[in-house]
Amino acid sequence: MSLAAIHPVIIVRDAGATIGTALASLESFPEVVVFDNGSSDATQQICAGFGNVKLIQGSFSGFGPTKNHAASLASGDWILSIDADEYLSDELVRSLDLADLADARRAYLVERHNLFMGRHVKRGGWGNDWLIRLYHRGQHRFTDAMVHE
Numbered sequence: 001m002s003l004a005a006i007h008p009v010i011i012v013r014d015a016g017a018t019i020g021t022a023l024a025s026l027e028s029f030p031e032v033v034v035f036d037n038g039s040s041d042a043t044q045q046i047c048a049g050f051g052n053v054k055l056i057q058g059s060f061s062g063f064g065p066t067k068n069h070a071a072s073l074a075s076g077d078w079i080l081s082i083d084a085d086e087y088l089s090d091e092l093v094r095s096l097d098l099a100d101l102a103d104a105r106r107a108y109l110v111e112r113h114n115l116f117m118g119r120h121v122k123r124g125g126w127g128n129d130w131l132i133r134l135y136h137r138g139q140h141r142f143t144d145a146m147v148h149e
Contacts, residue, residue: 002099006134007074008082009033011066015084016041023050025087028097029080035070043084062146071137077104080134081142086112099134108134 008026012019012034019034023046026032032053036044037060047055056073060066071079078101082088088096092110099108110133132140 002078002101003028003093003097004030005076005101006078006080006096006099007031007033007076008080009035009067009070009074010082010084011035011037011060011063011070012039012043012084013037013060014039014041014043016043016046018085019043020046020049021087022082022084023047023053025089025093026082027052028093031075033070033074035066035073037066062144063148064142064145067142068144071141074137077137078134079137080110082133096134101136104136104139106136107132107140110134 006029008029010022010032013036016039023032027050030052032050034047034053034055036047036055036057044055047053054073056070058069061069067081071081080096100106109130112129112131
């Protein structure tokens with residue numbers, strides 16, 4: 001089962017409006033790392049309601065560096081990086097469970113599902129795109145760019 005080997009990682013700040021939906025879609029994973037960099041809303045309390053969440057607080061040093069640092073805090077090498085305003089469909093979770101993780105050089109594209117004001121974004125070039133989100137941290141990493149990592 002691949003889900004046991006995959007470690008979702010989310011960096012957050014003041015994501016109380018969307019983090020619950022994101023985490024609910026990750027309940028099948030044994031560990032989800034949430035790296036909070038200064039939330040002043042209910043983000044941390046919402047995270048505490050999920051038994052598989054490992055909540056860590058730290059500072060923001062740009063999107064790429066912060067995502068790489070958060071990935072280093074996971075218990076395993078296969079990282080599923082998602083944003084706090086995204087969620088995984090049941091179909092994607094089933095696909096991830098079947099993922100071939102034998103080759104650490106491999107990275108996987110994932111269809112992004114964004115939430116805006118509580119609704120799935122389906123148009124505008126923002127909600128129906130594919131991004132590399134599943135990777136082995138020993139072989140891949142985000143760039144050190146401050147934005148658009």
